[in-house]
Amino acid sequence: xxxxxxxxxxxxxxxxxxxxxxxxxxxxxxxxxxxxxxxxxxxxxxxxxxxxxxxxxxxxxxxxxxxxxxxxxxxxxxxxxxxxxxxxxxxxxxxxxxxxxxxxxxxxxxxxxxxxxxxxxxxxxxxxxxxxxxxxxxxxxxxxxxxxxxxxxxxxxxxxxxxxxxxxxxxxxxxxxxxxxxxxxxxxxxxxxxxxxxxxxxxxxxxxxxxxxxxxxxxxxxxxxxxxxxxxxxxxxxxxxxxxxxxxxxxxxxxxxxxxxxxxxxxxxxxxxxxxxx
Amino acid sequence: xxxxxxxxxxxxxxxxxxxxxxxxxxxxxxxxxxxxxxxxxxxxxxxxxxxxxxxxxxxxxxxxxxxxxxxxxxxxxxxxxxxxxxxxxxxxxxxxxxxxxxxxxxxxxxxxxxxxxxxxxxxxxxxxxxxxxxxxxxxxxxxxxxxxxxxxxxxxxxxxxxxxxxxxxxxxxxxxxxxxxxxxxxxxxxxxxxxxxxxxxxxxxxxxxxxxxxxxxxxxxxxxxxxxxxxxxxxxxxxxxxxxxxxxxxxxxxxxxxxxxxxxxxxxxxxxxxxxxxxxxxxxxxxxxxxxxxxxxxxxxxxxxxxxxxxxxxxxxxxxxxxxxxxxxxxxxxxxxxxxxxxxxxxxxxxxxxxxxxxxxxxxxxxxxxxxxxxxxxxxxxxxxxxxxxxxxxxxxxxxxxxxxxxxxxxxxxxxxxxxxxxxxxxxxxxxxxxxxxxxxxxxxxxxxxxxxxxxxxxxxxxxxxxxxxxxxxxxxxxxxxxxxxxxxxxxxxxxxxxxxxxxxxxxxxxxxxxxxxxxxxxxxxxxxxxxxxxxxxxxxxxxxxxxxxxxxxxxxxx
Numbered sequence: 087x088x089x090x091x092x093x094x095x096x097x098x099x100x101x102x103x104x105x106x107x108x109x110x111x112x113x114x115x116x117x118x119x120x121x122x123x124x125x126x127x128x129x130x131x132x133x134x135x136x137x138x139x140x141x142x143x144x145x146x147x148x149x150x151x152x153x154x155x156x157x158x159x160x161x162x163x164x165x166x167x168x169x170x171x172x173x174x175x176x177x178x179x180x181x182x183x184x185x186x187x188x189x190x191x192x193x194x195x196x197x198x199x200x201x202x203x204x205x206x207x208x209x210x211x212x213x214x215x216x217x218x219x220x221x222x223x224x225x226x227x228x229x230x231x232x233x234x235x236x237x238x239x240x241x242x243x244x245x246x247x248x249x250x251x252x253x254x255x256x257x258x259x260x261x262x263x264x265x266x267x268x269x270x271x272x273x274x275x276x277x278x279x280x281x282x283x284x285x286x287x288x289x290x291x292x293x294x295x296x297x298x299x300x301x302x303x304x305x306x307x308x309x310x311x312x313x314x315x316x317x318x319x320x321x322x323x324x325x326x327x328x329x330x331x332x333x334x335x336x337x338x339x340x341x342x343x344x345x346x347x348x349x350x351x352x353x354x355x356x357x358x359x360x361x362x363x364x
Numbered sequence: 365x366x367x368x369x370x371x372x373x374x375x376x377x378x379x380x381x382x383x384x385x386x387x388x389x390x391x392x393x394x395x396x397x398x399x400x401x402x403x404x405x406x407x408x409x410x411x412x413x414x415x416x417x418x419x420x421x422x423x424x425x426x427x428x429x430x431x432x433x434x435x436x437x438x439x440x441x442x443x444x445x446x447x448x449x450x451x452x453x454x455x456x457x458x459x460x461x462x463x464x465x466x467x468x469x470x471x472x473x474x475x476x477x478x479x480x481x482x483x484x485x486x487x488x489x490x491x492x493x494x495x496x497x498x499x500x501x502x503x504x505x506x507x508x509x510x511x512x513x514x515x516x517x518x519x520x521x522x523x524x525x526x527x528x529x530x531x532x533x534x535x536x537x538x539x540x541x542x543x544x545x546x547x548x549x550x551x552x553x554x555x556x557x558x559x560x561x562x563x564x565x566x567x568x569x570x571x572x573x574x575x576x577x578x579x580x581x582x583x584x585x586x587x588x589x590x591x592x593x594x595x596x597x598x599x600x601x602x603x604x605x606x607x608x609x610x611x612x613x614x615x616x617x618x619x620x621x622x623x624x625x626x627x628x629x630x631x632x633x634x635x636x637x638x639x640x641x642x643x644x645x646x647x648x649x650x651x652x653x654x655x656x657x658x659x660x661x662x663x664x665x666x667x668x669x670x671x672x673x674x675x676x677x678x679x680x681x682x683x684x685x686x687x688x689x690x691x692x693x694x695x696x697x698x699x700x701x702x703x704x705x706x707x708x709x710x711x712x713x714x715x716x717x718x719x720x721x722x723x724x725x726x727x728x729x730x731x732x733x734x735x736x737x738x739x740x741x742x743x744x745x746x747x748x749x750x751x752x753x754x755x756x757x758x759x760x761x762x763x764x765x766x767x768x769x770x771x772x773x774x775x776x777x778x779x780x781x782x783x784x785x786x787x788x789x790x791x792x793x794x795x796x797x798x799x800x801x802x803x804x805x806x807x808x809x810x811x812x813x814x815x816x817x818x819x820x821x822x823x824x825x826x827x828x829x830x831x832x833x834x835x836x837x838x839x840x841x842x843x844x845x846x847x848x849x850x851x852x853x854x855x856x857x858x859x860x861x862x863x864x865x866x867x868x869x870x871x872x873x874x875x876x877x878x879x880x881x882x883x884x885x886x887x888x889x890x891x892x893x894x895x896x897x898x899x900x901x902x903x904x905x906x907x908x909x910x911x912x913x914x915x916x917x918x919x920x921x922x923x
Contacts, residue, residue: 092783092785093785094785094786124768126767126768126769126770127767127768129619129767131615134777134778139786141774141776142785142786145772146772147767147769147771147772147773147774148773148774148775149614149615149618149645149774149775149776150774150775150776150777150778150784150786151611151614151615151641151777152611152637152638152641152777155607155608155611155637155638155641158603158607158608158610158611158612158615159611159612159614159615159618160615161603161608161612161615162573162575162611162612162613162614162615162616162617162618162623163615163616163618163619164615165573165599165601165612165616166572166573166615166616166617166619166620166621166623167619167620167621167766167767169768170619170767170768187604187605187607187608188604188607188608188611190604191603191604191608339599339601340599343599345572345573345599345616345621346572346616346619346620346621346766347620349570349572349620349621349622350572350596350597352568352570352735352738353735354597355567355568355570355596355735356568356733356734356735358567358595358596358597359564359567359568359731361595362564362592362595362596363554363556363564363731
C-alpha cells in the first residue's frame with residue numbers, strides 16, 4: 087500500500103471516514119492489479135472538497151479537476167483515450183449539488199467510469215454547510231436555524247438516470263467496501279458507489295450508521311426492486327443495488343478508436359480537406 | 365451593375381420560403397461562372413415566418429463584402445418589397461411575387477410565383493426555386509440550361525421543381541431575358557462559410573475532438589464537423605452544457621487529444637470557469653468565440669464586436685491567454701491552425717474571436733495546398749521516474765507526457781508543486797505564478813517573428829480595424845478609391861504593440877462594430893497611437909461598403 091501513497095501530508099481529521107475510503111481503495115487496486123490491471127492504464131480524477139485530497143495522497147495519474155466538474159473532465163479523458171480505466175472521486179456537495187447535471191448525464195450515457203462518492207452530508211472544506219444529502223433540520227453556518235429542505239436520495243437519482251451499476255458502502259465495513267470498489271471498477275459502463283462517510287467534525291454519523299447499516303446479500307434483479315432497495319428507510323442497505331450490462335458510451339461513439347493515440351497524420355488531414363473541398 | 369462587373373442579387377421572403385437554400389444556390393451559380401462571391405444571410409431566430417434574405421455579391425475580381433444596393437431583388441412576400449424597394453442600384457430590378465403584393469413600386473416586375481406553385485406539394489418552399497429561375501433568366505441562361513441547373517441543384521422532388529421552374533421561366537422570359545451580363549472570371553472554385561474554414565483550419569492544425577453545445581452563430585462548426593466526423597476522423601460531442609463542454613475538452617487534452625470548443629457570448633461565459641482551469645493546469649484548448657449582439661441572449665442571428673474585452677479578459681486569475689481574430693474567411697482557416705499550434709506550444713488556452721458576419725457568411729476562398737507549419741509540443745524525453753508535470757523550466761513550458769505511462773502525471777486545478785501536488789507554500793506559489801507568466805514572454809518572442817498585423821496600402825491615412833469588419837473596410841476602401849492604409853491586428857492578446865510603434869503619435873481612424881468602441885480603447889491603452897475618429901455600428905448588421913466609404917470620406921475630408 088505504501089508505494090501507492092505520495093509524499094503529500096495527510097490533513098484529514100483523525101477518525102474521518104475518508105481514511106476508510108483510502109484504505110479500501112488501495113486494497114481494491116492491489117486486488118485489481120493482481121487480477122491483471124496495469125497501473126499505467128489507471129487514472130483518477132477528483133472534484134474539490136475534503137474528498138478531493140485523495141488525489142494528492144494517491145500516487146496515481148490523473149486530474150484534480152474543478153468542484154462539481156470532475157465527471158465532465160473524466161469523460162473527456164475517457165473519450166480521448168478509452169484504454170484508460172478511470173475512477174472519479176467526488177463529494178456529495180460536489181457531485182449531488184454543484185455538478186449534478188454531469189453526474190446524471192454520465193449515468194444516462196453509460197460513460198465507462200467508476201464514481202466513488204464521499205457522501206458525508208456536510209461540506210467539510212468550507213466548514214460544515216448543508217449538502218443535498220444532509221437531513222432536514224441540519225444546522226450549519228448557512229442554515230443556522232436548520233435546513234428546511236428534504237435531502238434527496240442519490241441512489242434512486244442514479245437509478246432513474248440509467249446507471250448500470252449502483253452500490254452503497256460504509257467505510258467501517260472495510261472489506262465489504264473494498265469488494266464494492268473492485269466490482270465497480272470491473273463493471274464495464276457507468277458505476278457509482280455512494281459511500282456513507284461519517285464526518286467527525288461536522289456530521290458525525292458513526293452511531294447512526296453502525297445501528298442502521300445492513301448488508302444486502304443479493305443484488306435485486308429488476309429495476310423496481312433496485313429502486314425499492316434504494317428507498318428503504320428502516321435500514322440503510324449497503325451492497326450492490328443494481329448491476330446490469332449495456333454498451334458503454336465510448337464504444338458506441340468511437341468503436342475501437344482511441345483519439346489521443348490514433349491521431350491522424352498531417353498529410354492524411356490535407357488529403358481529407360482536399361477531398362472535401364477540391 | 366457597377367462598371368467593374370460587380371453584381372448583387374437578393375432573395376427575400378419568409379422563413380419557410382427556401383430563401384437560405386436559394387441564397388446558397390445563387391452563390392454556387394456565380395461561383396460556377398468563375399466569379400468571386402460573397403454571400404451574407406440575414407435571418408431571424410425563427411423556423412417559419414418573419415423576414416429572411418440572402419445577399420449574393422459577385423464580381424470577376426475579389427469581393428470582400430455583401431452590398432446593400434442590389435441589381436436584382438426577388439421579393440417573395442409583401443414585407444420584402446417594403447424592405448428592399450429603396451435599395452436598388454441605378455439599373456436595378458425588383459421582381460416580386462404578384463400573388464402576395466398588390467401595391468408594388470413603379471417599374472417593378474410582378475410574377476405570379478405562388479399561383480404557379482399551387483398545384484405542387486409544399487408550394488411555399490418552392491418559392492426559392494422561382495427566385496433562382498428569375499436570376500437565371502435575367503442573366504441570360506436559356507430555357508434548357510435553366511432546367512438543367514434546377515435539376516442539379518434541387519434534387520429533392522426534382523421533376524416538380526423543374527416543371528415549376530420552367531413555368532416561372534416562361535412567365536419571366538419576355539420581360540427579363542438577359543437583362544444583366546455576368547462576365548466570367550477565373551476565381552478559385554471553393555466557397556467556404558467562415559465556420560467551415562475555422563473547422564477545417566483547426567483540423568489542419570491537428571484537431572482530434574470538438575466539444576460544443578449549440579449556440580448561434582457558432583453551431584455550424586459543430587454541425588459541419590459532426591456531418592464529416594468519419595471522413596475527417598474528428599470526434600464530435602454535444603454534451604449537457606457548455607460547462608461540460610469546456611471541462612471535457614480539458615480532460616481530453618490532458619491525455620493527448622487536440623481539442624477545441626466553440627460557443628457565442630452566453631455559452632462562452634459558462635465556459636469561463638473551465639478556461640481558468642486550462643490556464644492553471646496548463647492545458648491547451650482552442651476556444652472559438654463567435655459573437656452576436658449582446659449582452660445576454662441578445663440578438664442571436666446578427667453580428668457584433670462587443671465581446672472584445674470579454675475575450676481579452678477571459679478567465680479569473682493571472683495566466684497567459686492568446687486571443688486572435690481573423691479578418692477574412694481564408695485567414696480564419698490559417699489562424700485556426702496557427703492558434704491550435706500555439707496553444708499546444710505554450711500549453712495555455714487560445715481564443716479565436718470572430719463574429720456572425722464571418723462565421724456564417726460564405727465567400728470564395730483559395731485554401732493553401734500545403735499543411736500549415738505547426739510547432740510540435742514539447743514532449744518529455746527523460747526517464748519516467750524523473751518526470752514532473754509542472755517542471756519549472758526556463759521558458760515556463762514543462763515537457764508533456766501522456767498516459768499510459770510509468771511516469772506519475774498529475775494535472776491539477778489547485779496551485780501545485782512541480783509534481784502536481786497541491787501546495788500552499790509561499791515560495792512555490794510565487795514560483796509557479798512566475799513560471800506560468802514566463803510563457804507569455806516566450807509567446808511574445810514567437811509572435812514577434814510571425815505576421816500578427818495585416819497592412820493593406822501605404823497611405824499616411826491609417827484606418828485600424830479587426831475581425832470581420834476588416835472585410836467591410838477593405839471593400840469600402842476599394843470601391844471608394846480611398847487614399848487609406850488599412851491596419852488590421854490579427855493578434856489581440858498578447859497585443860502586437862511593436863507593430864504600432866511607427867504609428868505612435870499619429871492619429872488613426874478606428875472602425876468597429878462596438879457601441880463602446882472597444883478596439884479604439886485598446887489601441888489607446890496599449891499603443892502610443894491616438895484615435896482621431898471612431899466609426900462604429902452596433903445595430904446587428906454588418907457595414908455596407910458604400911455607406912462605410914461615404915463615412916470614411918467624410919472623416920478623411922475633415923481630417
